[in-house]
Amino acid sequence: MSKADQIFLANCQEILSRGTWDTHLPVRPRWEDGTPAHTVKCFGLVNRYDLREEFPIQTIRRMYLKSAVEELLWIWQKKSNNVRALSTGIWDAWADETGSIGKAYGYQMGVKHRYPEGEMDQVDRVLYDLKHNPSSRRILTNLYNHHDLSEMALYPCAYSMTFNVTGNTLNAILHQRSQDMLTANGWNVMQYAVLVHMLAQVSGLEAGELVHVIADAHIYDRHVPLVEELLGRTPYPAPRLRLDPAVTDFYAFTPDSVQLENYRYHPLKEKIPVAI
Ligand SMILES: Nc1nc(=O)c2c([nH]1)NC[C@@H]1CN(c3ccc(C(=O)N[C@@H](CCC(=O)O)C(=O)O)cc3)CN21
Numbered sequence: 070m071s072k073a074d075q076i077f078l079a080n081c082q083e084i085l086s087r088g089t090w091d092t093h094l095p096v097r098p099r100w101e102d103g104t105p106a107h108t109v110k111c112f113g114l115v116n117r118y119d120l121r122e123e124f125p126i127q128t129i130r131r132m133y134l135k136s137a138v139e140e141l142l143w144i145w146q147k148k149s150n151n152v153r154a155l156s157t158g159i160w161d162a163w164a165d166e167t168g169s170i171g172k173a174y175g176y177q178m179g180v181k182h183r184y185p186e187g188e189m190d191q192v193d194r195v196l197y198d199l200k201h202n203p204s205s206r207r208i209l210t211n212l213y214n215h216h217d218l219s220e221m222a223l224y225p226c227a228y229s230m231t232f233n234v235t236g237n238t239l240n241a242i243l244h245q246r247s248q249d250m251l252t253a254n255g256w257n258v259m260q261y262a263v264l265v266h267m268l269a270q271v272s273g274l275e276a277g278e279l280v281h282v283i284a285d286a287h288i289y290d291r292h293v294p295l296v297e298e299l300l301g302r303t304p305y306p307a308p309r310l311r312l313d314p315a316v317t318d319f320y321a322f323t324p325d326s327v328q329l330e331n332y333r334y335h336p337l338k339e340k341i342p343v344a345i
């Protein structure tokens with residue numbers, strides 16, 4: 070049984086049974102028809118995924134790993150904030166007429182900062198430190214730049230990665246301020262697990278643990294029946310992740326560098342509506 074399913078189902082069970090509804094509060098997100106999108110939530114979930122044991126991907130519904138990796142590389146490798154650089158339409162609702170989502174995500178990754186070693190952006194600083202300063206306790210990225218928030222279409226949700234090298238193992242903590250459990254929990258976990266695998270491979274390290282810290286873990290009102298359907302399912306074993314072993318430069322990975330072996334999943338008939 071996939072560990073990612075077990076964790077997701079336990080989180081959802083907890084949110085539905087012990088969570089707090091915001092039905093009586095004014096909320097920002099809307100459904101496509103303009104109705105306020107309310108949620109039930111738990112605060113402060115911490116989930117640990119041991120990437121040495123298995124790849125954390127859900128099997129209780131089909132997960133689109135290549136699309137999730139495409140979005141990850143859009144942010145971390147292309148450092149783009151334009152949805153025209155994405156083949157899926159997942160960000161279209163937040164883009165302006167030029168396709169831009171403002172100074173969010175990839176834009177922040179591409180900003181260069183001055184260091185004694187020269188000018189580097191956040192991704193290049195991580196790659197440099199993993200290679201040259203593996204004992205450093207300062208290897209982290211942060212997209213939550215208060216100075217630019219007013220120019221972001223959506224404030225970053227998965228906003229920080231802290232990397233830590235222990236022996237020959239690369240561990241990481243993903244900090245997330247807000248998590249739409251049904252749409253994006255499995256999506257964010259599998260894409261950041263792939264990132265840890267990619268960074269480990271190009272740095273001569275082994276991927277270790279991914280710790281996911283979620284401040285506001287919520288289920289939207291219209292997702293509750295779908296989550297209840299998923300809670301009744303029996304997960305399959307996790308598939309194996311195959312990352313193209315020939316890639317030694319982070320900038321050479323593509324969504325096709327990632328393959329799943331023996332991915333079995335349950336079909337989900339309904340399309341998941343996303344609150345905007
Ligand atoms: N309310 C909300 N939830 C989110 O998860 C979310 C936002 N807003 N806004 C920004 C991004 C966009 N995200 C998204 C949006 C849509 C899918 C989605 O439709 N996923 C489908 C299939 C994708 C595909 O066809 O490749 C899925 O079944 O996982 C995933 C992430 C995550 N983020």
Ligand SMILES: O=c1ccn([C@H]2C[C@H](O)[C@@H](COP(=O)(O)O)O2)c(=O)[nH]1
Nearest residue numbers: 097224226227247248249253254257
């Ligand atoms: O990677 C992502 C991006 C977004 N989300 C979700 C979390 C929330 O449901 C919305 C953002 O709304 P806020 O009011 O700004 O919190 O998008 C996600 O889960 N993962």
